[in-house]
Each structure stands twice: as structure tokens, then as C-alpha cells.
Amino acid sequence: xxxxxxxxxxxxxxxxxxxxxxxxxxxxxxxxxxxxxxxxxxxxxxxxxxxxxxxxxxxxxxxxxxxxxxxxxxxxxxxxxxxxxxxxxxxxxxxxxxxxxxxxxxxxxxxxxxxxxxxxxxxxxxxxxxxxxxxxxxxx
Numbered sequence: 001x002x003x004x005x006x007x008x009x010x011x012x013x014x015x016x017x018x019x020x021x022x023x024x025x026x027x028x029x030x031x032x033x034x035x036x037x038x039x040x041x042x043x044x045x046x047x048x049x050x051x052x053x054x055x056x057x058x059x060x061x062x063x064x065x066x067x068x069x070x071x072x073x074x075x076x077x078x079x080x081x082x083x084x085x086x087x088x089x090x091x092x093x094x095x096x097x098x099x100x101x102x103x104x105x106x107x108x109x110x111x112x113x114x115x116x117x118x119x120x121x122x123x124x125x126x127x128x129x130x131x132x133x134x135x136x137x138x139x140x
Contacts, residue, residue, distance in 0.1 A: 003024075004022070004023040005021065005022045005023065005027070006020070006021045006022075007020050007032075008021075008029075013034065014034045015034070018032050018033060020032055027044075030043065032044050032046075047084050050082050050093065051081065051082040054082070054096050054098070054129070055078045055098070057123040058078055058080070058119055058123045058125070059076050059078045061119040061122055062100075062115065062116055062119035065118050065119045066104065066107075066115055071106065071107050071115075073102060073103065073104045074103040075102070075103045076103075078098055078099065079098070079100075080096050080097070080098050081097040082095070083095040083096075092131075093131045094132065095131050095134065096126075096129055096133050097133075097134050098136070099135075099137075100135065100137040101137070101138045101140065102116075102137060102138070102139050103139075104139065109139055117135070120133060
């Protein structure tokens, strides 16, 4: 399975602008640039897209972990906060902090913690990130 995306950029790093498109068409010439990445400008940025990918990947992985253990969640809500920090002359993603709120009938906290930990470690996006990954959760 191969998934593709395309980025197109024109101009300098600070004054230029770009667009990102995905093979599925969900993103189609979605704008990004210096302001959307380092300030509060319109558009998206790579770190936001990584956060969305990590939240989605982890949440689906947890749903499969729960299914395998015989549980069906009413709702799983995950926020991923990806941190971009200065490193030398450039930047690096230092962390992805997952915050999960889960509503799952009939599960105890110990079993949930085990399954959530398995999902965090087994999620393909977690595996590709060279960053500290943390998981905080609330079980309702």
C-alpha cells in the first residue's frame, strides 16, 4: 500500500507560499507557508498534518485493540500535539503528546491502560516518529 501527497512551493522560505495536495483529493492545493507554520497565518503546516495523522492512526489502532479484546467504544477522542523546536540552524519535531478521552462500556482501567499502551506503540505513525511520544488518557 502506497499513499501519496504532493507539495508545490514558489518563492523564498519566508516570503514564498506553497500548496499541499493528497492523492485522495481530501487536500487539494491547501495553502501553507511561513506564517501558517511559525506564526498564526491561514493554511496548514507539516506539523499539523503529522498531528492529524498521529491522532487518527493511534485512535484507529486503539479501536482494533479494543475490538480484539471484546470491547466496543462508544467514543474515542484523541488530540495529538506535535512540538517543533529549534535545533542548531534548523528545527526538529521533539514530541507528539497524545491526549485521549474514551467512553467504553464494561472495561476496567488496568485493561484499558494495557490496550491503549499497545495501540500507542503499535501505531505505524508512532513507529515512524523520531520524537518523544506521551499518552495521557481519561476513561469515562
